[in-house]
Amino acid sequence: MDSDLISSHCVWATWNVYNGRSLSGTPLAERDRKVTEKMSENGTCSRILTLDSMNPCIQKVEYAVRGPIVIRAVELEKELQQGVKKPFTEVIKANIGDAHAMGQKPITFLRQVSAICLYPELMNDNKFPEDVKQKAARILQACGGHSIGAYSASQGIEVIRQDVAKYIERRDGGILSDPNNIYLSTGASDSIVTMLKLLVSGQGKSRTGVMIPIPQYPLYSAALAELDAVQVNYYLDEENCWALDIDELRRSLMEARKHCDPKVLCIINPGNPTGQVQSRKCIEDVIRFAAEENLFLMADEVYQDNVYAKGCAFHSFKKVLFEMGPKYSEKLELASFHSTSKGYMGECGFRGGYMEVINMDPAVKQQLTKLVSVRLCPPVPGQALLDVIVNPPKPGEPSYKQFISEKQAVLSNLAEKARLTEEILNQSPGIRCNPVQGAMYSFPRIHIPEKAVKLAQAEGQAPDMYFCMKLLEETGICVVPGSGFGQREGTHHFRMTILPPTDKLKSLLERLKDFHQKFTEEYS
Numbered sequence: 001m002d003s004d005l006i007s008s009h010c011v012w013a014t015w016n017v018y019n020g021r022s023l024s025g026t027p028l029a030e031r032d033r034k035v036t037e038k039m040s041e042n043g044t045c046s047r048i049l050t051l052d053s054m055n056p057c058i059q060k061v062e063y064a065v066r067g068p069i070v071i072r073a074v075e076l077e078k079e080l081q082q083g084v085k086k087p088f089t090e091v092i093k094a095n096i097g098d099a100h101a102m103g104q105k106p107i108t109f110l111r112q113v114s115a116i117c118l119y120p121e122l123m124n125d126n127k128f129p130e131d132v133k134q135k136a137a138r139i140l141q142a143c144g145g146h147s148i149g150a151y152s153a154s155q156g157i158e159v160i161r162q163d164v165a166k167y168i169e170r171r172d173g174g175i176l177s178d179p180n181n182i183y184l185s186t187g188a189s190d191s192i193v194t195m196l197k198l199l200v201s202g203q204g205k206s207r208t209g210v211m212i213p214i215p216q217y218p219l220y221s222a223a224l225a226e227l228d229a230v231q232v233n234y235y236l237d238e239e240n241c242w243a244l245d246i247d248e249l250r251r252s253l254m255e256a257r258k259h260c261d262p263k264v265l266c267i268i269n270p271g272n273p274t275g276q277v278q279s280r281k282c283i284e285d286v287i288r289f290a291a292e293e294n295l296f297l298m299a300d301e302v303y304q305d306n307v308y309a310k311g312c313a314f315h316s317f318k319k320v321l322f323e324m325g326p327k328y329s330e331k332l333e334l335a336s337f338h339s340t341s342k343g344y345m346g347e348c349g350f351r352g353g354y355m356e357v358i359n360m361d362p363a364v365k366q367q368l369t370k371l372v373s374v375r376l377c378p379p380v381p382g383q384a385l386l387d388v389i390v391n392p393p394k395p396g397e398p399s400y401k402q403f404i405s406e407k408q409a410v411l412s413n414l415a416e417k418a419r420l421t422e423e424i425l426n427q428s429p430g431i432r433c434n435p436v437q438g439a440m441y442s443f444p445r446i447h448i449p450e451k452a453v454k455l456a457q458a459e460g461q462a463p464d465m466y467f468c469m470k471l472l473e474e475t476g477i478c479v480v481p482g483s484g485f486g487q488r489e490g491t492h493h494f495r496m497t498i499l500p501p502t503d504k505l506k507s508l509l510e511r512l513k514d515f516h517q518k519f520t521e522e523y524s
C-alpha cells in the first residue's frame with residue numbers, strides 16, 4: 001500500500017470511530033441501532049440499503065476538513081456548555097476557511113443590496129443609499145421582475161453572466177469574455193464537480209486520470225472517488241515554498257499513463273492548503289505542458305483576491321493563456337472557477353460562484369447546459385450576491401468610500417495574520433511553516449517523535465491525526481491533519497486557517513507552539 005492509501009485508511013478508520021459516536025445518543029438513533037441489531041441477530045437483515053449494497057464509491061469518499069476532528073470539536077463544545085471541566089474554556093475551529101464563522105463582519109454594500117433583493121419593501125427605506133437601491137432594482141429586473149425566490153435560467157441569470165464577463169475582462173486587461181461561456185454555480189464546489197462529471201469516462205486502463213496537487217483541497221479526491229476516476233498525484237515542492245514543478249508534473253503523468261488515461265490537470269492557485277501563489281512563469285510552463293500533453297486544464301482560482309506576500313501577484317490562467325498567443329489560446333481547453341466564499345467577502349453560506357469555459361466543443365457545451373439544467377438552477381440569492389461582487393460601487397458613487405475601506409481593511413488584516421502565522425510558528429524548533437503568500441491557510445510541517453508515530457499506527461491512526469486529536473482534547477484548538485490533504489511519505493503536517501481575529505490567532509499560535517513542545521518532550 002502506498003503512503004497516501006495508508007494515511008487515507010487511517011483517516012477513514014478514525015472517521016468510523018468518531019462518526020459512530022455522533023450517530024448514537026438520541027432516542028431515534030438508539031431505536032435504529034436496536035432494529036439493526038435485531039435484524040442481524042435473526043440473520044434476516046432485510047434492509048435494501050446496507051453498507052454492502054450501497055454505492056461502493058461513496059464509501060471511498062473522504063472530506064477531512066469536516067472529518068472526525070470536527071465531529072469531536074462539536075462534541076467538546078456541547079460538553080463545555082453542559083459544564084464539563086476541560087483544560088480550556090472555548091473550542092476554536094481553525095479547521096475551515098469560513099471567514100464569517102470566525103467573526104469577520106459582512107461587507108455593508110453586499111448585504112444592503114442582498115437585503116433589498118430579498119425584501120423589496122426596503123426600497124422605500126431612507127437608510128439605504130441610492131446606488132444600493134439601483135443595483136438591487138437592476139438585479140430584481142434581471143429576475144424577470146419576479147422575486148429572487150423564483151427559479152432562474154439553469155446557466156444563471158443572463159444579466160449576471162454579462163456582468164461576470166465584464167468583470168473578467170477588467171481583471172484580464174481587456175481580453176474578451178463571452179457571457180455564453182459563463183456558468184453560474186452553487187459555489188465553486190458545484191462547478192468543479194460538474195466539470196469532472198463531464199470529463200470522467202472509461203474502464204480499466206482507459207479510465208480517466210485526473211492530476212491533482214498533493215497536498216490538495218479534498219473536494220478533488222472526494223469527487224474523484226465518487227466518480228470512480230483515477231486520482232493522479234503530483235507533489236508540490238515544500239522546500240521551495242510549495243511551488244509547482246514541471247518535472248514533477250511530467251513524472252506523475254508518465255507514471256499514470258502506464259495504468260490509466262490521464263486527461264485532466266487541476267491547479268489550485270493561490271493554493272489550498274499550502275498558501276503558495278504561482279509565478280507568471282510557472283503558469284506559462286503549466287499551459288505549455290498541458291497543451292503539449294493534451295490535457296484539459298481546470299484552474300481553481302477561488303483565492304484570486306487573497307494575495308499577501310510582497311512580490312507575488314495573481315495571474316489568471318485565462319489571461320496568461322491569451323497572452324501566449326493563438327498557438328495556445330486556440331488550442332488549450334480550460335475551465336476556471338471563482339466563488340463568493342473567499343476573497344474579502346467570505347460569503348460561503350450564499351453558495352455563489354461561476355465557471356468560465358474556454359475552447360469547449362459546442363456539442364459538449366450543450367451537454368454541460370443539459371447537465372446543469374437537471375439541477376434547475378444555482379441559488380438565486382447567491383447569483384445576486386455574485387453580481388454585486390463582480391460589479392461593485394465605482395468611484396464617486398455614494399457607497400464607494402465605505403466599500404473600499406471595508407474591503408481593504410479585511411485584506412490588510414488577512415495579510416497581517418498571514419505574516420504573524422509564519423513568524424510565530426517558525427519560532428518553534430519542531431515546526432516549519434512556509435510563507436503564507438495567499439489564500440487563507442498555513443500548512444506547517446511538524447516533527448512527531450517516533451514513539452508517538454508507533455502509538456498512532458497501533459491505534460490505526462495517521463500520526464498527524466493522533467497529534468491533532470490530542471491538541472484538540474488538551475487545548476480546544478481544532479486543526480485538520482495533513483494526512484487529509486495528502487503529503488509526502490514520512491512527513492506530517494496540519495492545516496489551520498489564518499482567519500481567527502488577530503488577538504485570538506496570536507494566542508492560538510502560542511498555545512499550539514507550547515503544545516507541540518510538550519508533546520515532543522512527552523514522547524521523546
Ligand SMILES: Cc1ncc(COP(=O)(O)O)c(C=O)c1O
Pocket residue numbers: 097186187188189190217219268272300302338339340341348352353
Ligand atoms: C481551493 C478551493 N476550491 C473550491 C472551494 C469550494 O468553495 P465554494 O464554497 O465556492 O464551494 C474551496 C473552499 O474552501 C477551496 O478552498
